[in-house]
Amino acid sequence: MDQAQNLRNIIKLQNQTESRKARVITVTSGKGGVGKSSLSINLAVQFRKLGKSVIIFDADFGLANIEVMFGAIPKYNLADVIYRGRSIKDIIVKGPMDIGFVSGGSGINGLGDLNYEQINYLTHKLNELESMADIIIVDTGAGISESVLGFVASSSEILLVTTPEPTSITDAYALLKALNLKEGFERESTKIRIVANKTSSREEGKNLYNKLNAVVRKFLNIDLSFLGSVPMDDNLRKAIMQQKPISMIYPNSESSKHFAGLAEGLINGDEDVSPKKRGLVSAMLRMFKSSHS
Secondary structure, eight states, X not given: OOHHHHHHHHHHHHHHOOOOOOEEEEEEESSSSSSHHHHHHHHHHHHXXXXXOEEEEEEOTTOOHHHHHHTOOOSOOHHHHHHXXXXXXXXXXXXXXXXXXXXXXXXTTTGGXXXXXXXXXXXHHHHHHHTTOSEXXXXXXXXXXXXXXXXXXXXXEEEEEEOSSHHHHHHHHHHHHHHHHSTTOOGGGOEEEEEEEEESSHHHHHHHHHHHHHHHHHHTOOOEEEEEEEEOOHHXXXXXXXXXXXXXXXXXXXXXXXXXXXXXXXXXXXXXXXXXXXXXXXHHHHHHHHHHO
């Protein structure tokens, strides 16, 4: 039996499994420094305030933004599950407000090289992870590397973070262009929402979205929607300097209110997510299928 047939068997088995599927939200950006990890963490805090259990899956291999901001330093990562027999519970670190944190670590870069037995083992382990949360936030690296595009293309729900800076908008378009060419990307069953960060006003954020959406529709035929914007207020600068989520230390600030609005918008927009692509395991299996096709 070849590798492709093995993968089809795993996918068929997964589709027959009636296990709980957590909602997976993938946060990405075309360039670094736009506040992607800050969005991931503050959304997690706001989801918790709405009564949802949350796990952040840090797929940004090589950086430790979330670890630093959360004060959650993991002892183990995904590679320890794949290669060293650690359980999913071993690699989950609990941060503030009981938010779970999982580091992908070096396991992210090795996903494309896994054999059938390792893929089968990992999918069973990730099934356990899905049963532990209502929402899993995947914080990817920035840019258009293969590992970033693999996660993004396999996701049913994407938050693309950009700022009003011209280079940020250009890089956001470049990511969407690369995504459009990525094998395995299904535009019809993928919800892509734009978050405008570090804006001076709601109008600036909406104008940013309108400009980007017009170009993307014309040249890429991808549907985007606007989730909202987050202003760059003084308290957000203070929170960044303190390396703490603003939604926790300045909950009544303007930025925190906007993060709360984004979380509520996502909860209310849950019905827009394609059911056939839900769940972290489903996303991972699509990554494996694409890399081995």
